Amino acid sequence: MHAFLYVSAVQLGSATIHITDANGATLDIPLQVAQPAGIVPSSLSLIVTGNPVTSKFLGRQIRAALRRVIRPTLQPGASITFSSLAIPLQPLQPGFLTSIDVPVTVSGGADTAPVFATTTVSVQNLALDQTVPSVLFYDDDPEYVQLPGVLFRKTVQPSTVTRLYYYHDNLGLPKDIAVVLKAVSPLPTRVQLIDVEGGPNLDVMSVGNFVSKSFLLTEGKNEGIVVDLPAQSPFVLRNSLALIGELVAGAVDIRVLMGGPVDVTVVATPAGDPLSSYLNGPLAPRDGHHRSGAFNIAGFGVQTIAYTVGGPDASTTYGGRDTAPPNLNPASLGHDWGDYGVTHRFTFDIDNPTDMPQDVYLYEKPFGGATINSFIVDGQVRQMGCVRIPERYEIEHYEVAPNAEITSNVVTMTDGGSSYPLEIGLTQTPPFPFTPPMDAPDGCFPKETPPPTPTPFEAVPLPSGTPTELPSGVPGLPTPMPAVPTPSAYPTPTPAPT
Numbered sequence: 001m002h003a004f005l006y007v008s009a010v011q012l013g014s015a016t017i018h019i020t021d022a023n024g025a026t027l028d029i030p031l032q033v034a035q036p037a038g039i040v041p042s043s044l045s046l047i048v049t050g051n052p053v054t055s056k057f058l059g060r061q062i063r064a065a066l067r068r069v070i071r072p073t074l075q076p077g078a079s080i081t082f083s084s085l086a087i088p089l090q091p092l093q094p095g096f097l098t099s100i101d102v103p104v105t106v107s108g109g110a111d112t113a114p115v116f117a118t119t120t121v122s123v124q125n126l127a128l129d130q131t132v133p134s135v136l137f138y139d140d141d142p143e144y145v146q147l148p149g150v151l152f153r154k155t156v157q158p159s160t161v162t163r164l165y166y167y168h169d170n171l172g173l174p175k176d177i178a179v180v181l182k183a184v185s186p187l188p189t190r191v192q193l194i195d196v197e198g199g200p201n202l203d204v205m206s207v208g209n210f211v212s213k214s215f216l217l218t219e220g221k222n223e224g225i226v227v228d229l230p231a232q233s234p235f236v237l238r239n240s241l242a243l244i245g246e247l248v249a250g251a252v253d254i255r256v257l258m259g260g261p262v263d264v265t266v267v268a269t270p271a272g273d274p275l276s277s278y279l280n281g282p283l284a285p286r287d288g289h290h291r292s293g294a295f296n297i298a299g300f301g302v303q304t305i306a307y308t309v310g311g312p313d314a315s316t317t318y319g320g321r322d323t324a325p326p327n328l329n330p331a332s333l334g335h336d337w338g339d340y341g342v343t344h345r346f347t348f349d350i351d352n353p354t355d356m357p358q359d360v361y362l363y364e365k366p367f368g369g370a371t372i373n374s375f376i377v378d379g380q381v382r383q384m385g386c387v388r389i390p391e392r393y394e395i396e397h398y399e400v401a402p403n404a405e406i407t408s409n410v411v412t413m414t415d416g417g418s419s420y421p422l423e424i425g426l427t428q429t430p431p432f433p434f435t436p437p438m439d440a441p442d443g444c445f446p447k448e449t450p451p452p453t454p455t456p457f458e459a460v461p462l463p464s465g466t467p468t469e470l471p472s473g474v475p476g477l478p479t480p481m482p483a484v485p486t487p488s489a490y491p492t493p494t495p496a497p498t
Helices: 055-073 204-220
Strands: 013-020 026-033 043-047 079-082 097-107 115-125 133-141 150-158 162-170 174-182 189-201 224-231 235-242 247-259 264-268 292-296 302-308 314-318 343-351 359-365 374-376 379-383 394-399 406-413 421-428
Touching: 013 174, 013 302, 013 379, 043 055, 043 162, 055 079, 055 097, 055 115, 133 150, 150 162, 162 174, 162 264, 162 314, 174 224, 174 247, 189 204, 189 235, 204 406, 247 264, 302 314, 302 406, 302 421, 314 343, 343 359, 343 394, 374 394, 394 406
Parallel strands: 043 115, 133 162, 302 343
Antiparallel strands: 013 026, 043 224, 079 097, 097 115, 133 292, 150 264, 162 247, 174 235, 174 264, 189 224, 189 247, 314 421, 343 406, 359 394, 359 421, 374 379, 374 406
16 A cells, blocks of 8 residues: 655755654654755757757757856856766757757755756757858957956947957956857847857966867857847856966857847956846956957958979968057057967968979978967868977978879967967978977977086075966966077067966
């Protein structure tokens, strides 16, 4: 015989239910009535774009969409985790629909109840032609965020595809750094967002490289999301908790598909504080480096370079001060030395007029200091190590048949955390086939060599644990980087965001 007990909660708290049957058997059932740690929706709709949408991208966007909906409902101390899917995700072609059940757990503290739920996510891949941004919003001032406030605020016009590139390192107490979009007009507004975010992380160079490489791959497939922005209601694209010294960076292409202008704001708030208290507030103090503004990138970074076997080497340099994208406001001091956030597209036309097969090398050569770069060469990723000495390092090797012409398409984006300018070119002289280890003499961060024998006149070594000054932009390095000579023939170096 089965008996059922139904309990209706009247107020929050804990209790024990004592049950005794006719035979005198007893059972104690502890009971707690608490607020749920968060609210998980039973269903969710997501519109994506991509040719096709890869399973990795789809999984990332599903989790991001759920976080955006659940996060405002979280109780203090609650966290969100996602369990494995019963059926693995598959690539989704343009014009297709799918439905995915996503298990979600919201864990709480002692005063909240955990939530175990499954959300059915309906996904549509909207077929959209790929576009190229003509305006760049560059946001790296202040680079080191000391106080809360608005870090960047500009408006995307409906007729202008715009890219936002942001780069901020937190100082002081933990802060939430958010990227927020808001429709300006009461008209229904729909946008496509091609978005990659990096960090929070102490390793600025790895964050910068992750953003640029991932964005090149994502943009190349037109992988994005489509969002309907409610009138005058903010859409939080990203909100990341950054601890002291941690970097938050990202790139996002914003395309208005329907409706009016869209405000884009990057804001820093004390950890846990509501965004609404700062979103419409004043700008945070600037750092005076003027790495901020709106820039014209229509047609910028597109070059065709011809090379003939037996002739002189062919090369170009990018990321220098003299070739930076122009500010849309000529009166502004804002600049983008280093081309951060810019996609460079090179077409290399190689002609071999000889009767013999020829080896031709694509190389990079740094002039600004330590740099890590990713190149997509004819659709294949070429990841370079960190280099700082102005030497040639091989990116790609071509074997050109006799009396043949080939074309190679190369796409790249400068890395936040790296320094520029950089030379890229073609030669028949074999460059270094590999980049050096980080701690090699010609590596990015070689260690100082201790003297072989101390003398009585040398300074007494510092006791263990004595603080030493760290080099700018390289958190945690034990010793400063040795200086690199810069002959007058080198292009003017562009300091990296650090």
